[in-house]
Amino acid sequence: MTRDETAADSFFTRHQFLIYRLFSLAGLLPVGAFLVVHLLTNSSILGGAESFQDRVDTIHGLGPLLVPVEIAFIFLPILFHAVVGFVIIAGGMPNVGSYPYAGNIRYTLQRASGMIAFAFIVWHLVHLHWLGAPFRGTALPGFDPHHASSTLAVAMASLGMNLLYAIGMLAAVYHFANGLWSLGITWGVWTSPAAMRRANWLSVGVGAVLALAGLGSLVGIRRIDVDSARALEERRGEARRMLEGGVPATPAAVSADVGT
Amino acid sequence: MIAPAHSSDPSSSGSGEEQRAIRVRILRQDAPGQESYWERHVVPYEPNMNVISVLQRIAAGARAADGRPVAPVAWDCNCLEEVCGSCTMLINGATRMACSALVDRLLEDGEEIELRPMSKFPVVRDLVVDRRRLFRGLEKVKAWVPVDDSYDHGAGPRISPEEQEDAYPLSTCMSCGCCLEACPQYVKIEPVRRDGEAPEAFAERRQGAFDRGFVGAHAISQAMLFNSHPTGKMIADERLETLTAPGGIQMCGNAQNCVAVCPKGIPLTRSIARAGRSATLWAIKRLFDR
Numbered sequence A: 001m002t003r004d005e006t007a008a009d010s011f012f013t014r015h016q017f018l019i020y021r022l023f024s025l026a027g028l029l030p031v032g033a034f035l036v037v038h039l040l041t042n043s044s045i046l047g048g049a050e051s052f053q054d055r056v057d058t059i060h061g062l063g064p065l066l067v068p069v070e071i072a073f074i075f076l077p078i079l080f081h082a083v084v085g086f087v088i089i090a091g092g093m094p095n096v097g098s099y100p101y102a103g104n105i106r107y108t109l110q111r112a113s114g115m116i117a118f119a120f121i122v123w124h125l126v127h128l129h130w131l132g133a134p135f136r137g138t139a140l141p142g143f144d145p146h147h148a149s150s151t152l153a154v155a156m157a158s159l160g161m162n163l164l165y166a167i168g169m170l171a172a173v174y175h176f177a178n179g180l181w182s183l184g185i186t187w188g189v190w191t192s193p194a195a196m197r198r199a200n201w202l203s204v205g206v207g208a209v210l211a212l213a214g215l216g217s218l219v220g221i222r223r224i225d226v227d228s229a230r231a232l233e234e235r236r237g238e239a240r241r242m243l244e245g246g247v248p249a250t251p252a253a254v255s256a257d258v259g260t
Numbered sequence B: 001m002i003a004p005a006h007s008s009d010p011s012s013s014g015s016g017e018e019q020r021a022i023r024v025r026i027l028r029q030d031a032p033g034q035e036s037y038w039e040r041h042v043v044p045y046e047p048n049m050n051v052i053s054v055l056q057r058i059a060a061g062a063r064a065a066d067g068r069p070v071a072p073v074a075w076d077c078n079c080l081e082e083v084c085g086s087c088t089m090l091i092n093g094a095t096r097m098a099c100s101a102l103v104d105r106l107l108e109d110g111e112e113i114e115l116r117p118m119s120k121f122p123v124v125r126d127l128v129v130d131r132r133r134l135f136r137g138l139e140k141v142k143a144w145v146p147v148d149d150s151y152d153h154g155a156g157p158r159i160s161p162e163e164q165e166d167a168y169p170l171s172t173c174m175s176c177g178c179c180l181e182a183c184p185q186y187v188k189i190e191p192v193r194r195d196g197e198a199p200e201a202f203a204e205r206r207q208g209a210f211d212r213g214f215v216g217a218h219a220i221s222q223a224m225l226f227n228s229h230p231t232g233k234m235i236a237d238e239r240l241e242t243l244t245a246p247g248g249i250q251m252c253g254n255a256q257n258c259v260a261v262c263p264k265g266i267p268l269t270r271s272i273a274r275a276g277r278s279a280t281l282w283a284i285k286r287l288f289d290r
């Protein structure tokens, strides 16, 4: 491949250092931090429908602020990181064939996992998120935050879907964990070979915890019984509506809620 | 066809050793910008050959394996002891110094030796490449100590043994370019002179293209070497300015191939991480010092 750059320097070229450093930072904060919170939150479904609904309610407790927060701290940073990421990928020439060293394999996997994670995130939004609702159609039921566990269990019923999520999630986890190691070099946190080896263990640890949390969530979802989860969610819904002073709750629902 | 590549019959002992031959496959190119083509050569085996001595036999014979007379294959070399850095090429697919590539070892990999010019620099002819961009990288980061006058400045500052031990390995860089050849982020830049373009205009355009490209691990490491030198340090900021300019340290993707292939075993990734740290601190300082 030959590159003959003759055009005047673009905005991207002139501010390359700043943009790459912001790209790197975005991978950690907020995107990486979000990934950690997201996977750990999801794993609460291992504790059953109730505990998962608690977490979901906490997040949706942000009310009208949720959408702007999601856009500012999740979507735009991921989009920025992904766009710069694709530019970086296009500018490199992977060569693991000629130089099959561990570091080079990790470099190549970092790029592959970024692209897989991107495709997966797009699918994930179409599949479950409100952003994807217009693209979803009726074939996919989506996720309803008031019926968190039951809608999730329906959406995740097939084995193929579980496999897809496992691959997408593991790609994102690898990308973040290996990115953490690489980020420490980029910013100069670890500089000696010994420090890089120690940092490597940090990455392995973070990656292992997140991978377990992610796979655990998939197991947790499979353990959900749709009917009883829906019954529980209905009861909580009644109680919530009553607290908000909306629809008057029936005495039966209230007593059932107190009973649990 | 000339003689077979191997004496296939071990029972014909004695004369077997003399008949043994080395087969070489070379990616040739007659001039810059022309198509490259493969050519096979056969040279008689001698003990303790290196790739340069094979190339000398090939040049002396000036015949391809099929007996056709061909122009001698061109290559670069000088010191023949792995210190000048001029004989870098792709030997069996990997970047290394031809003078220290021993034929007996190479034949352990396979029967034929494959030689290609470096892929990240424009080919001048056959195995000779134009490494101008590599030296431009050193120029960009001012890889020197700035003492350009004839005054007697007295003894320089002391350098502790620890600092010397840290700096010495970096100072052994021989500008061979192996680190650049193996780097997935160092992509070939080969501007072509346009019809009617003045040589000066072309040189300037080429320099601009080089300067926007990745400066490379060797230059980053040299920048760190001279930024750690008590006198070299005086222009540390200028070096960091270059390292954070387009094509600077940010282009590194931490593949760490450079450190794996460097024939001098220079701790390049330590230099890169140190440069990353310096660049971080420098960028913060700049942000608040303006």
Ligand code: HEM
Pocket (backbone or CB within 6 Å): A023, A024, A025, A026, A027, A028, A031, A032, A035, A078, A081, A082, A083, A085, A086, A088, A089, A110, A111, A114, A115, A117, A118, A172, A175, A176, A178, A179, A180, A182, A183, A184, A186, B251, B252, B253, B254
């Ligand atoms: C799941 C969300 C993602 C997270 C948490 C994340 C996180 C990170 C982190 C922490 C780094 C290390 C930065 C450094 O070395 O300084 C990184 C690097 C990288 N990311 Fe992402 N990333 C995500 C998604 C993506 C996507 C969708 C792409 C687009 C293809 C992408 C492409 C890249 C590339 C190419 C690198 C390597 C840059 C280099 O080493 O020069 N990432 N990412």
Ligand code: SF4
Pocket (backbone or CB within 6 Å): B179, B182, B183, B184, B185, B186, B216, B217, B251, B252, B253, B254, B255, B256, B257, B258, B259, B268, B269, B272
């Ligand atoms: S660590 Fe950086 S300079 Fe070295 S080979 Fe990898 S990308 Fe190139």
Ligand code: SF4
Pocket (backbone or CB within 6 Å): B085, B172, B173, B174, B175, B176, B177, B178, B179, B180, B217, B218, B221, B261, B262, B263, B264, B265, B266, B268
């Ligand atoms: S750093 Fe090593 S590989 Fe790179 S030019 Fe110097 S000696 Fe060669």
Ligand code: FES
Pocket (backbone or CB within 6 Å): B076, B077, B078, B079, B080, B081, B082, B083, B084, B085, B086, B087, B088, B097, B098, B099, B100
């Ligand atoms: S001839 Fe000098 S390094 Fe090979």
